[in-house]
Amino acid sequence: MASEVITGIGALATMHEGEGTLGLLRDAAVVIDAGRIAWVGPSGSAPAADRATDAAGAAVIPGFVDSHTHAVFGGDRTAEFDARMSGAAYTAGGIRSTVAATRATPTEELAARTHRLLTEALRSGTTTAEVKSGYGLDVETERRLLEVASRFTDEVTFLGAHVVAPELADRRAEYVDLVAGAMLTEAAPLARWIDVFCEEGAFEVDETRRILAAGREAGLGLRLHANQLTMSGAAALGVEMGAASIDHCTFLSDEDVEALASSDTVATFVPGAEFSTRQPYPRIERLRDAGATWAIASDCNPGSSYTTSMPFCIALAVREMGMSPGEAVRAATLGGAQALRREDVGRIAVGACADLVMLSAPDPVHLAYRPGVQLVDRVWRGGVETREWTPRD
């Protein structure tokens, strides 16, 4: 693989040196070699490389780390969305309609759809994406979803505990046994993480504890969907069990905030879900004051947040959640990496993955200042400039 030097970077968001929240270096350069960042410094002193690219003053940031997606599913819920947004009465098919569509979709078609979504995400600057199962809810389909996800990313999450499978709706204890038993046994070799949707209508705190404990026993890291609709105590459970991330966090008690701040559990916000369900947005002031770490993710899914765009989520976080533009960009890069316990992505430092985004803008603030605009101009993933999400080796 040829080395490459990118010079003339107007603002380089390193996340760890330079000015402000984003660790900005002005008039900077980066050298890429063998898929990694090999050198960072002033443009004027950049070493030579096999290939030279002039950023001509554009900003360069780390590729976005989207730590929460449901990017393997069948079907689409256009009609449901249209009805909800038109105020018409409707009976929500909800997650179950996607489960039915997903079960009916052949594996290769699921893979092609996931590839399209991740390519769309990459063109908006995402270079690392977590992908969950959770629309199968039976052993065979969950296994198929995890197998598809693992073709595209290291960050595969087993979410058998998304909702109770429709055929076991009256026998939820049996479904919890299945998830923590046979389904987990199939899932564990394919996944890095286990996740539970702990919420009214999904799983209770006690069920969540049992499923997470079984996952940990099977060698998986812990994640949690919690506090989306209510203050449930689930966030505190996640911190207690050492989860890497509590996702949604729309409603947090002061105790939850304290628990998060005194742990290395990340609070992951998904403002696209509040946008598309017309829920109120969470605010970050208490987390900031307490010194907690937070991330932004897309929650890409066909029901409540059918976006792959991290720039859109950044603009929402600034408009609605009280983040400064710098805080939001950091949450979408370094924050996502922390939520995945990754040190090799979400920052621009020697030795990190060469996952870079060049903006058609002089400053990362433009991601919030110019909402809805396609500002992602060029993307390098693993040191290679690309327009497609390439599968794993």
Added chain:
Amino acid sequence: MASEVITGIGALATMHEGEGTLGLLRDAAVVIDAGRIAWVGPSGSAPAADRATDAAGAAVIPGFVDSHTHAVFGGDRTAEFDARMSGAAYTAGGIRSTVAATRATPTEELAARTHRLLTEALRSGTTTAEVKSGYGLDVETERRLLEVASRFTDEVTFLGAHVVAPELADRRAEYVDLVAGAMLTEAAPLARWIDVFCEEGAFEVDETRRILAAGREAGLGLRLHANQLTMSGAAALGVEMGAASIDHCTFLSDEDVEALASSDTVATFVPGAEFSTRQPYPRIERLRDAGATWAIASDCNPGSSYTTSMPFCIALAVREMGMSPGEAVRAATLGGAQALRREDVGRIAVGACADLVMLSAPDPVHLAYRPGVQLVDRVWRGGVETREWTPRD
């Protein structure tokens, strides 16, 4: 110019026939000839043409008609935006900082910048854009801005009455005389429209009336920035004087709504401005109930709404203003055309301009369902598929 037939359109939004708010035809085709729509009908009975394109089930809509932009200016207000969104105290340079930057920018550089912004807009589906002056505020610079605008669009608006020029801040009567006198004389041959920013801190209702009357006398159509920050009586004035559109309309009295509904004046909403200034959004329920016509526009400008993306404005209008997805798409196409009193754009009908947008989606609802995603796949403007905003002949 070769004729072209586009077949296999999954959903064609004609605006005037077929189902629902968007006049949808399913499995449709369109023939383009000499820059116009020559035929619309079922895909199976489409006539032959010199070139054939298969939409493969994608949705096709009219190009967006963005009836309110300030797309000629110098400078950028990144630091001001960052400070505002970070909650830091700052003294707003506001419009005047853009006036200073614009006056200092050579005409050809202004033209290159406008071309870049309009190209960006086109790639998000905009095929007709109104462009205002208003960052010159002296005779020579206003003339330069209008000349630049007229290189790119027929819909040129003279907005000398944006704010009082800084050098005449203490002599506002003199500035009103200038706008309605020497500045208008220079502007009238270059513009189709005259516009006034009628608001506290800008121009009073009486000043507005005088400037609009002078513009009408000079042969210009009337537009108005009004009711952005307060219920000022300006909207009623605009209707009374026969303005084509009242823009912003963030605060409307019941009388304003009635006046709009009983006239052919369009209410134009610019939700991007509410987004970027954290103002409350207007709602459309009263206008819908009263039978008024409304449009959505970008208000593209470097201070309060630095977006060119009509899909972003559509998603906001659905999330925040009470529009159904169909109403929002209609407001961004046919609504914008009505706000510009154009019958040849904003619809897909035989004889209309062949300004078409093909989405990478099966249904126009996706413009709201998939917020922040680049869904505009291909754009035809004046019958020619393009990725650049070509200047006028």
